Amino acid sequence: MIKNDLFLRALKGETVERPPVWMMRQAGRYLPDFMKLKEKYDFFTRCRTPELAAEITTMPIEQVGTDAAILFSDILVVPQAMNVEIEMKPGVGPFLPNPVRSPLDVNDIIVPDVYEELGYVYDAIKLTKQRLNDEVPLIGFAGSPWTILCYLVQGQGSKNFDKAKEFCFKRPDAAQVLLQKITDTTISYLKGKVKAGVDAIQIFDSWGGLLSPTDYQTYSWKYIQQIIDALKDEIPVIAYGKGCWFALKEMSQSGAAALGVDWTCSAMNARYLSGGQITLQGNFDPSRLYSSPQEIKKMTTQMIDEFGKDRYIANLGHGILPDIPVRNAQAFVDAVKEYKPR
Ligand code: CP3
Numbered sequence: 001m002i003k004n005d006l007f008l009r010a011l012k013g014e015t016v017e018r019p020p021v022w023m024m025r026q027a028g029r030y031l032p033d034f035m036k037l038k039e040k041y042d043f044f045t046r047c048r049t050p051e052l053a054a055e056i057t058t059m060p061i062e063q064v065g066t067d068a069a070i071l072f073s074d075i076l077v078v079p080q081a082m083n084v085e086i087e088m089k090p091g092v093g094p095f096l097p098n099p100v101r102s103p104l105d106v107n108d109i110i111v112p113d114v115y116e117e118l119g120y121v122y123d124a125i126k127l128t129k130q131r132l133n134d135e136v137p138l139i140g141f142a143g144s145p146w147t148i149l150c151y152l153v154q155g156q157g158s159k160n161f162d163k164a165k166e167f168c169f170k171r172p173d174a175a176q177v178l179l180q181k182i183t184d185t186t187i188s189y190l191k192g193k194v195k196a197g198v199d200a201i202q203i204f205d206s207w208g209g210l211l212s213p214t215d216y217q218t219y220s221w222k223y224i225q226q227i228i229d230a231l232k233d234e235i236p237v238i239a240y241g242k243g244c245w246f247a248l249k250e251m252s253q254s255g256a257a258a259l260g261v262d263w264t265c266s267a268m269n270a271r272y273l274s275g276g277q278i279t280l281q282g283n284f285d286p287s288r289l290y291s292s293p294q295e296i297k298k299m300t301t302q303m304i305d306e307f308g309k310d311r312y313i314a315n316l317g318h319g320i321l322p323d324i325p326v327r328n329a330q331a332f333v334d335a336v337k338e339y340k341p342r
Contacts, residue, residue, distance in 0.1 A: 002199065004136045007068040010279055010313050011200060011236040011257040019304060019312045020067035021336035022139070023329065024204075024240075024260075025319030026060040027072040030329060033059055043088035044080075047073050053124035054131050061136055064326065064333050068137050068200075071128060073121055075143030075204055079152055081117035082185055083110045092156075099155030101167065103174035109152075111181050114189045121189075125196035140198030142190055142227075144205035144241075145182040146220035149175070161210055168219055175219065183223040187230045194235050201231060202238040202260070206318070209243015209262075216247055228255050238281060242318055248273035262317035263288075267306035281313040284332065289316075289324045293331035300335035309341050 002008065006020035028034050028046075034056055037046065046052045056072035076094055080086050087095045100106060115122070128138055151157075153164040168175040190201055208220045220241075228237050232255040239251050240260025248270060251259050258279035261270045270280055284303060289296060304314060314336040320329060 002134050002137050004067055007137050007313065008199060008236070010311065011238070013277075013279055013311050015310055018339045019307075019309050019314045019336060021314040021333050022066040022068040022070065023060070023316050023320050023332070024070075026064075026066055026329075027057050027070055029322045030320055030324045031059050031063060031326065033063070043074075043090075044077075047077060047124075048120045050120060050124040050127045054128040057124075057128045057138075058131050061132070064330050065337070066136070066333055068139055069128065069132060070139040070141060070202070071121075071125060071198070073124070073141075075141070075148060076151060077118060077121065078142060078182070078185055078189055079109075079148055081112045081114065081189075082181065083108060083112070084152060086151075094151055094156060096151065096155040099163075100152045100178065101163075103171055103177075106174045106178045106181075109178060109181050111184050114185065114192050118189060118192065122192055122196040125193060125198055129197045137199035138197070139200050139202055139238075140190065140193035140196075141202045141204060142186045144203050144208065144220055144227075145179045145186065145223040146211070147205050147207045148182050148186075149178055149219075150207045150210075152178070161207055165210070168215075179219065179223050183226050187227055190227065190231055191234070194231070198235070200236045200238065200257070202240055203227060205239070205241040205244060208241040208247075213246045216244065217250075221247055221250065225254055232256070238313075240281070245269065245273060249275065252278045258313060260315070264317075267303070271307070277311070279311040279313060280307060281315045283317040284315070286316045286318050286321050286324075289320065289328045289332060291328075293328055296328055296331040297335040297338075300332055301339060304336065304339050305342065309339065 053072045076086050089095050150161040150164040153167045154161050236257035238258045239256040242262050245265035252274040261282040263283045263285035
C-alpha cells in the first residue's frame with residue numbers, strides 16, 4: 001500500500017536493495033522553512049495545530065527525501081496531558097514551573113483520557129497521512145517513562161538529571177508509581193496513534209544511558225517492555241536508548257522490531273550484543289554533519305558497510321543539530337540512497 005516501503009521492509013528484516021534512511025528530529029530544527037514558521041507560532045501552537053504539524057512533518061520528505069516521516073510533536077505533550085504545566089522557552093528548552101518533587105506531587109499526576117486531551121495529535125496524524133498520500137510511512141513516537149520522569153522531576157533539561165535520580169533513589173516507591181502512571185498513559189496514547197494511522201512507533205529513551213545497567217532495568221527498561229508488550233502485535237516498535245548499549249541483549253529479546261544505537265557503540269559491538277538477528281538503526285554522530293559533504297558521504301558509506309545493508313536503518317545516533325546546513329543533511333541522505341553493496 002505504501003509506495004516506498006523500504007523502511008517497513010527493513011523493520012521486518014526483509015532483504016532490501018539499499019537501507020532506508022531517516023534522521024531523528026528531522027522534522028523541525030534545521031530546515032529554513034521550519035525556522036520561518038517558528039518565528040510566527042510558538043512551539044506548542046505548532047504541535048497543537050494539525051495543519052502546521054502536518055506541514056512541518058512533510059518538509060523533510062519533500063526537501064531532503066528521507067524514506068520515512070516522523071510526526072512533528074514532542075515527547076512532553078504526554079505529561080502535559082497528565083496535568084503538568086510545561087512551557088517551551090525559546091533557545092532554552094522545556095521548563096516546568098512546578099516540577100514533581102515529593103510523593104504528594106505524584107498524587108496530582110493523572111492518567112488522562114488520551115482521546116480528550118491529545119485529540120490534536122490524532123488529528124495531525126490523520127491530516128499528515130492524507131498529505132503523505134502513501135508515499136512514505138509515518139512514524140509515531142513517545143518518550144520512555146524514565147525520560148519523561150527526568151523532565152517531570154528535574155523541571156528542565158540537564159546534563160545528568162541529578163534531581164530526577166535523587167528522587168528515584170530517595171523515594172523509590174513514589175518513583176515507581178509515577179513511572180507506572182506514565183507507562184499507562186503512554187500505552188493508551190500510542191494505541192490511539194496506531195488507530196489514527198501511524199505505520200511504526202519509536203520509543204525515545206534519550207536519558208536511559210544516565211542510569212547504571214542495574215538501575216536501568218528497574219527505572220527504565222521494565223516500563224519500556226510493558227509498552228512493547230502492549231503494542232508489538234499491532235505495529236513495529238523501535239526502541240532507541242541513548243547510551244544504552246549495555247542493554248542491547250535484553251532489548252533484542254523484547255519483541256521490538258528494531259533497536260536504535262548511538263555513535264558510542266560500534267556496528268560490530270551492536271550486532272554482537274543484540275545477537276545478530278534484529279534490525280538496528282543508527283548511528284552517525286550528529287556532529288559529524290558539520291564535516292564536508294564529501295567527508296559525510298564517505299563516512300556514511302563506511303557506516304553501512306559496517307552494519308550491512310540488510311536489517312539496518314540508516315539514521316543519526318541522536319537528533320540532528322539545529323545549525324546543520326541542509327546540504328550536509330542532504331549528503332547523508334544521498335549517500336545512503338546511492339549505496340552499492342561491495
Ligand atoms: O523529528 C522531529 O523533530 C519530530 C518531532 C520531535 C520534537 N521533539 C520536536 C521538537 C521529536 C521526535 C521530539 C522528541 C523529543 N523531545 C525528545 C527525544 C529525542 C531527543 O532529542 O532526545 C526529547 C528529549 C524532547 C524534549 C525536548 N523538546 C527538548 C529537550 C527540547 C529543547 C531542545 C531542542 O531540541 O531544541 C524540545 C523542543 C523541541 N521539540 C523542538 C522541536 C522541533 C525545538 C523547539 C522549537 O522548535 O521551538
